[in-house]
Amino acid sequence: MEVLIVAGVGVLLVAIVVITMYNGLVAARQHVRESWSGVDTELKRRHDLVPNLVATVKGYATHERETLERVVQLRQSAEALRSDLPGKDLAVIEGQLAAALSRLVVRLEAYPTLKADQSFLALQAELANTEDRIQGALRFYNGNVRELNVKCESFPSNLIASMFGFTMANYFELKDSAERAVPLVAP
Numbered sequence: 671m672e673v674l675i676v677a678g679v680g681v682l683l684v685a686i687v688v689i690t691m692y693n694g695l696v697a698a699r700q701h702v703r704e705s706w707s708g709v710d711t712e713l714k715r716r717h718d719l720v721p722n723l724v725a726t727v728k729g730y731a732t733h734e735r736e737t738l739e740r741v742v743q744l745r746q747s748a749e750a751l752r753s754d755l756p757g758k759d760l761a762v763i764e765g766q767l768a769a770a771l772s773r774l775v776v777r778l779e780a781y782p783t784l785k786a787d788q789s790f791l792a793l794q795a796e797l798a799n800t801e802d803r804i805q806g807a808l809r810f811y812n813g814n815v816r817e818l819n820v821k822c823e824s825f826p827s828n829l830i831a832s833m834f835g836f837t838m839a840n841y842f843e844l845k846d847s848a849e850r851a852v853p854l855v856a857p
Contacts, residue, residue: 688830691826691830692830692834694821694827695830695831695834698814698818698821699818699839701817701818702814702815702818702839705807705810705811705813706756708807708811709756709810709811709842710752711807712800712803712804712807713752713804714752716767716800717745717749719793719796720742720745720767720771722789723741723771723774723793723797724741726790727778737770737773738774741771741774744767744770745767747763748760748763748764748767751763756840756842757840760842771797775794775797808842815839815840815842816841818838819839821836822836822838
């Protein structure tokens with residue numbers, strides 16, 4: 671009788687540990703998805719700003735046509751890659767878009783009338799704010815990815831993760847240091 675009680679308590683403890691680890695993995699996976707949603711929202715915000723910036727600049731900066739076209743092309747590519755979770759291609763395109771926007775804004779500093787245009791100044795400020803928000807959202811996302819990945823690799827939760835099909839998530843990281851720079855925008 672005592673052996674059955676001890677065995678029952680042992681099985682109950684193992685079940686509690688498995689359930690706790692499983693629920694921790696589910697929570698970590700949901701945090702990754704939720705934080706990606708925040709990043710996606712900020713990237714969408716950036717993508718929505720690009721057409722307004724391009725439209726405002728077109729009349730002033732006819733010499734910058736190639737740069738404007740590159741920004742528009744990268745924005746369209748990034749929009750096409752948006753999904754529930756990031757892929758490596760999205761990080762590359764977003765990095766190129768940030769770098770192209772930075773180059774565009776720096777080039778546009780040479781147009782004194784444009785620099786004084788209220789729409790352009792508002793768009794510059796909004797772009798700077800959006801870039802800061804993207805960086806914050808990416809830090810939060812990558813922190814949640816780290817938490818999930820640690821659980822997927824650490825013993826004994828890695829056993830539960832593999833048993834129930836939990837997989838590691840991808841960090842959103844930029845390869846080129848130039849892509850990491852926040853676009854320079856003058857107030």
